[in-house]
Amino acid sequence: MQTAVKSKAKETKPDVQEHPSGDKRFKALEITMKRNQYRQDSLIEVLHKAQEAFGYLEEDVLIYIARGLKLPLSKVYGVATFYHLFSLKPSGAHTCIVCLGTACYVKGGGEVLSALEKHTGIKAGETTPDGQVSLLTARCIGACGIAPAVVFDGAVAPKQTPESVLEKIKEWMKQK
Numbered sequence: 671m672q673t674a675v676k677s678k679a680k681e682t683k684p685d686v687q688e689h690p691s692g693d694k695r696f697k698a699l700e701i702t703m704k705r706n707q708y709r710q711d712s713l714i715e716v717l718h719k720a721q722e723a724f725g726y727l728e729e730d731v732l733i734y735i736a737r738g739l740k741l742p743l744s745k746v747y748g749v750a751t752f753y754h755l756f757s758l759k760p761s762g763a764h765t766c767i768v769c770l771g772t773a774c775y776v777k778g779g780g781e782v783l784s785a786l787e788k789h790t791g792i793k794a795g796e797t798t799p800d801g802q803v804s805l806l807t808a809r810c811i812g813a814c815g816i817a818p819a820v821v822f823d824g825a826v827a828p829k830q831t832p833e834s835v836l837e838k839i840k841e842w843m844k845q846k
Contacts, residue, residue, distance in 0.1 A: 695723040696734060703738045710739050713749055717756055726757040754808065762797040762804035764842040766835070767821040771810030778831065779818040783807065785832030789839060803842050 702719040706712035716739065720731050727750050736746040750756045768774075768783045783794060786805055790798055797804040813819040816828030820835055827834075 696731075698723050699731070699734065700738065703735075708739055710741055713739060713741065713746065714753075717746075717750055721756055726760050728758075754806075759797065760801075763802050763845070764823055765804045765806065765821075766839065767806045767808050767811070768794070768835075769811045769813065769817070769819045769821070770807050771814065771817075773814035774810075774818040777817040782818055782820060782830050782832055782835050786835055786839060789836050790843075798843070800843075802845065803839060 699720055702716050716735050732746050736743040770779050792805055794805050794807045813826055818830050820827050820830045
């Protein structure tokens with residue numbers, strides 16, 4: 671009777687290979703690829719899972735995905751760099767996205783971005799050396815009625831000015 675109980679208690683593990691580094695985040699990628707039967711058309715889903723697990727797409731992660739899906743690294747890299755949601759560098763503790771769509775740009779989005787670049791000492795697409803702030807731009811965030819709009823850590827802020835964004839960024843840069 672005890673043997674039957676033991677065999678029922680035994681769990682079967684999925685046939686997923688360990689990454690040589692032992693990093694369990696690679697296991698999540700492997701499970702995602704396996705669930706999609708290693709189909710090449712699951713690349714974007716796998717990249718999303720990688721971004722979620724690692725925070726950004728390191729070179730070894732892109733290589734791992736390319737090998738798993740049997741795709742050229744150039745294809746994986748091309749997709750990862752085409753979509754703005756993917757990042758090849760770690761992001762800062764805080765993220766500031768300036769909308770540069772037509773309405774936002776005409777109403778001062780360019781000046782907002784210039785003020786941020788000057789104050790932080792970084793360009794759009796970069797992170798401050800202390801890792802506090804990542805400065806990004808978007809072609810359009812769909813908030814034209816409240817232009818110029820800026821997204822602070824995922825929250826859309828309406829009718830921004832260089833002064834208002836600098837006030838917010840200064841708060842972030844004080845935190846360490």
